[in-house]
Amino acid sequence: MTMSLKTRLVLSSIALLAMVSAVIATATTLLLNVFLVDQLDSRVTSAAQRSTTAAGRPGTGPTADIGVAFLLFPGQAEGTFGARVHHGAVRRAAILTGTGTVLDVDAPPLVVHVTDVPITLTLGGLGDYRLAAARAPDGDLLVTGLPAEGVQATLTRLVAVEAAVTLGGVALIALACTVAVRLAVRPLHRLASTAARISELPLANGDAVRLARVPAIGTDTRTEVGQVGAALNRMLGHVEEAFAVRHESETRLRQFVADASHELRTPLASIAGYAELTARSGEIHGPQTTHALRRIRSEATRMTTLVEDLLLLARLDAGRPLEQLEVDLSPLVVDAVGDAYTVAPGHRWLISLPDEPALVIGDADRLHQVLTNLLANARTHTPPGTTVTTSIHVEPDRLTVRVRDDGPGIPQDVLPRVFSRFARGDDSRSRRAGGAGLGLAIVSAVAAAHDGRVEVTSVPGDTIFALVLPVAALRC
Ligand SMILES: Nc1ncnc2c1ncn2[C@@H]1O[C@H](COP(=O)(O)OP(=O)(O)O)[C@@H](O)[C@H]1O
Ligand SMILES: [Mg+2]
Incomplete structure (x- = not known):
């Protein structure tokens, strides 16, 4: 796919920025996660210690607590989870409420495997908890935990902020890049437009x-x-x-x-x-x-x-400059063909003229010479008995004079350069005819001087020279 330099620069800047942002955001999120979990773990460990301390306190009495009273020990935070595991079975599990009471909850079976290294478990409808266990003096396992919800909420918010900042940054950089790149490539446009202007000049x-x-x-x-x-x-x-x-x-x-x-x-x-x-x-x-x-x-x-x-x-x-007069080509054709007939009565000379006048703006003498040259070729480069038809065809914006003969045609090696100077067929007829090879060069130059052109098609038996000129009305 080809893209402009501008697009490529802007897109690569955006891609680079997006990549760097993604790396920074991921690293920040991971580090913050580790940091927050560490923090939570130390609080969980402290809570677990408090639980053992509470369970071992004299005065609470062996009858007093075979449940989760350790949750009520001063310092335990609201929402702290506590479970007492007795011989591998949960005896009681509860949560410390805001009003300082305990609320019994169902503990997941895995709670019995918690050790003093904190792990995360999902407590039914309460969400994720970070749990650590400590042994009570009576031999029961006291599992204490704190909600991990805060950590997750913080991380979620961080990711959202990072995404928003990255998107905003990308949009801003895209805008800034577009402006900067546009300014940077402006001189290149100047070069390109100069080169383009020169390439349009006719230098040939x-x-x-x-x-x-x-x-x-x-x-x-x-x-x-x-x-x-x-x-x-x-x-x-x-x-x-x-x-x-x-x-x-x-x-x-x-x-x-x-x-x-x-x-x-x-x-x-x-x-x-x-x-x-x-x-x-x-x-x-x-x-x-x-x-x-x-x-x-x-x-x-x-x-x-x-x-x-x-x-x-x-x-x-x-x-x-040539003369710029209104010239009717029909009488010119009649004269030129008449002259040709006088010189070569052995050819058949036919004329086909339009009813309306064939008017062009130009130099009558030069146009007559063009016709004479074309007819002279049809005469000298063809054998007697050849039919030469001269016709004029008028269109709204141009007219075409055709000189057609059914002679042997232009030699194939001459045809491509037939309008060049001194280009002529090397057959004996051409040499005998004595032209120097300037006739068609003049035809072409005069046509060009009249804002027209001359074309040729030639096969044996059908050679057509067509002189195309703009009609008078349009040039005035
Ligand atoms: N009607 C034609 N039939 C055959 N050959 C032609 C015709 N017109 C031109 N040619 C070829 O084109 C060559 C160039 O024509 P031109 O420029 O008039 O030079 P010249 O007539 O002096 O040879 C001629 O030598 C001839 O070989
Ligand atoms: Mg000639």
């Missing part, structure tokens, strides 16, 4: 973060918890620094990629332009030069696309 995205610290009150190094708090704060400081350094280097890298891409655009445009110019100059070129010029143009176009993609990714990474 690489941004520099300001981490919460344990408040100064919880970092007093004179206490153990304070030492943990101070160590935690130092650690948080280091973590924060590490995050700042990482963020700094990532920002620099992003900036570098963005700058490099940007700088590459102009020379690339020049290369493509000059190749075009040379091809159209009207000069007669040999077949090799013509081929080389065509390759230069196509590679320049490919590289331009790559550079544009890199630049866009770098900007999305840097959190560059």
Whole structure:
């Protein structure tokens, strides 16, 4: 069973106190019992002596007392029991009453065995008596006794008082312990809540973060918890620094990629332009030069696309704000599918659109690019004759654009990392298609920048990309 530290501390304190109290109470009770019985025994012994003295006194006469007249001897206490045992049989047994008379009672048979060492016997309805015997001058055994009731009553009262005091003490200690433990673990709660707050921060995205610290009150190094708090704060400081350094280097890298891409655009445009110019100059070129010029143009176009993609990714990474306009996705889909059809009329291009407008808030160009990338994949990574269906499904709070094809599907080794940068299938079709593996990375980044996401499921004959975006009404 798991219990909180607080409960465990309180319970163990209570258990300890209860145990100590029980030991003390038992010892006290036993000792008091011995002490009281000793006391009673000495009184019983004195009473027994008085009885023999009384029985031996001249003047009482042999005829005068063959009974319990020894009870009337001065000094005998009220309630004293006396019995005369003659040849092993009780001759008479009586109790001394408050008025100085004797009251006959029945004596238990065991009375005949009483010796000068006091023992306890129960006398019928009179309760327990402590009895001692002494020999009378006439040879009879005189048994004298005093009620043990006082001893028992005292012990009972003592046990009751002990129980009450123990219970009260336990209740008091429980209360005091609860308060003390609560105060003692408060600094631990502070540590835990700081750690919990930090654990809720999104640390994976690489941004520099300001981490919460344990408040100064919880970092007093004179206490153990304070030492943990101070160590935690130092650690948080280091973590924060590490995050700042990482963020700094990532920002620099992003900036570098963005700058490099940007700088590459102009020379690339020049290369493509000059190749075009040379091809159209009207000069007669040999077949090799013509081929080389065509390759230069196509590679320049490919590289331009790559550079544009890199630049866009770098900007999305840097959190560059996108346009925030109301965009109807239906016409975008119609345009993008139209373009795809123009490029690849060998595929079957189907569209399924809702009756109502599919409105989102965002950047129309980027969303168009997402559709273009998805449709380009459905075109380039599938053979002609493949059916590609693009549909929009509007729900109250979100809408889903699905691009589904019945082509061969995404290779199993690529599927888990298909949205990563430069991830692409290594089959000849993919390489021929010429993409660098940035298309789906852009789709995913643009979706995220629109507070949406993109999902994929793919088996041979059924590949579905689903772009889920929040609908316009909710974001306004
Ligand atoms: N509709 C699809 N059918 C089969 N494979 C696909 C499809 N879409 C994407 N892929 C696979 O995912 C990889 C990554 O796609 P993408 O990021 O667009 O890169 P690229 O198209 O430049 O290769 C592709 O190389 C391809 O192997
Ligand atoms: Mg692609």
